[in-house]
Amino acid sequence: MNYLKLKHFILYFAVSVSIIFPEKNFAQQTVELNLESAVDIALNNSYQVRQLQLGIERTRKWLEAQRADLKSRLYLNLTAPDIKQISDYKWNSTIERDVLVRQNTRRWQANLALRQPVVLFGYPTNGYLSLNNQMYRYTQIGDAETDESNITYYNRYFLKFEQPFFQPNRLKNDLEDASLDLEYRELQYLQDLVQIIHRVSDDYYDLFRMGYRSQIFRHSLDNLEELSEIANQLSEQDTSRNIEAIQVQVELANMQERMSQNQSDYRIQASRLKQRLRLDESDSLAIAPEINLQKISVNEEAAVDYGYSLRPRLRLQEINKRRNEIDLDNTTGWNAFRVNLEMTYGLEKQDPDYANLWQDQDNSYSMGLNAYVPLVDWGQRKARIEAQEIGIEISELHIEESETLIKSEIRNSIANLEEYQDRAMNMRENMRMAMEISTISLDQYADGRISLQDILQTISRQRETELNFLDAYLGYRRSLIRLMGNTYYDFENGRPLVKMFDEQLN
DSSP states (O other): OOOHHHHHHHHHHHHHHHHHHHOOOOOOOOEEOOOHHHHHHHHHHOOHHHHHHHHHHHHHHHHHHHTTSSSSEEEEEEEEEEEEOOOOOEEETTTTTEEEEEEEEEEEEEEEEEOOOOOOOEEEEEEEEEEEEEEEEEEEEEEEOOEEEEEEEEEEEEEEEEEEEESHHHHHHHHHHHHHHHHHHHHHHHHHHHHHHHHHHHHHHHHHHHHHHHHHHHHHHHHHHHHHHHHHHHHHOGGHHHHHHHHHHHHHHHHHHHHHHHHHHHHHHHHHHHHHTTTTTTOOEOOOOOOOOOOOOOOOOHHHHHHHHTTTTHHHHHHHHHHHHHHHHHTEEEEOOOEEEEEEEEEEEEEEEGGTTTSOOOOEEEEEEEOOOOOOTTOOOOOHHHHHHHHHHHHHHHHHHHHHHHHHHHHHHHHHHHHHHHHHHHHHHHHHHHHHHHHHHHHHHHTTTSSSEEEEEEHHHHHHHHHHHHHHHHHHHHHHHHHHHHEEEEEETTTTTTHTTTTHOO
């Protein structure tokens, strides 16, 4: 008796406190979730997505810098001044021996150049054409006795052409490598987005399962509560049936416990999903576990084509193969025969008077052809080339293996989708019939035509049927996600995934 009084006092005190000090609502906001909104929140809040976007932006800047290398470049080199007051040995041809010569010079020089890579029909030739101006003032200071200085001015305008032969076109290769790097980054970004969708969908459907299980348990709870009312009425009419009312109360308590446990699991899973979505822990998630089950027919041949063309896996390996081919091209130029041609033509003038530099200028030209001929390297260059060729063969094997795996994965995904789809549709009809049977059985129990065990078994059967339908439906939804990840095509909405990520990619 004292225990009951204490219990009532605690309950009264708790109610009084709740009235005087109402509970503060710490939830900042209620977030209504479906799969699409969960994915959008994850993509917008993800650190990983932001890092990937910055990586793509950095790669675009590198490509922009590489493309700028094909444009004209204007630069000025200054030597201001070059002062020398040193002694050094010089060969004197008159006395035919080295003599110690003391130099005391001042030199001011400027070289202005406009340099342009030679591009023919959009193809870099690896050569350069430049327009140059070289000007300097050179002073030789005399010794202390004579104190004479010799000043010379020099000016030259000339056109210069440089062209290497029998060498890898590094300008073209570097540009192509930068373009491939950008495409590689974008494809990796697309892959990572799909992986995020997979992780978010797994967490979302785990929460969906618990939310839908609450509905299933609520159905059972409603049936048991109705059954309890009937059993209580029957026990009032016939006291020998009190045991039935007690049995129903036990079943009702067990079902309430299952619902409480499911709600606890729901809270834990919601907290995990909020961490995944980077939402505030005080936010509350509202999920309406609605069933969206529709017949989806997938053409296997078209799905495999999507897997080959839309999925980044093959293209990434093709890019790796092309990079190996570029490395092979660059390797062939290592320690190989090469020729460099350099030609200049212009006007020049040297005069002690600066004002005369632009009068009576002389023609000036030059041509140089330099060749490098390797003789013996003990097979080093050949071994390097063979190593690069093996790398290309490995890339080709990876591509062939990926094609086989992609086809196998898509076939399995289609088979799983069809299986779960058929099961879900059949179970949906079974679930409807199970609900009708439960309603009829409650009336039959009230009329005394079936026993308590029969009606309890019917309610349990309805619950199990609903749970089986839930498993089949979630298998159907996850099979769709898996097929989408294998083909990068959304068969439910009939669109490639690239269109879904246009905003993120651009």
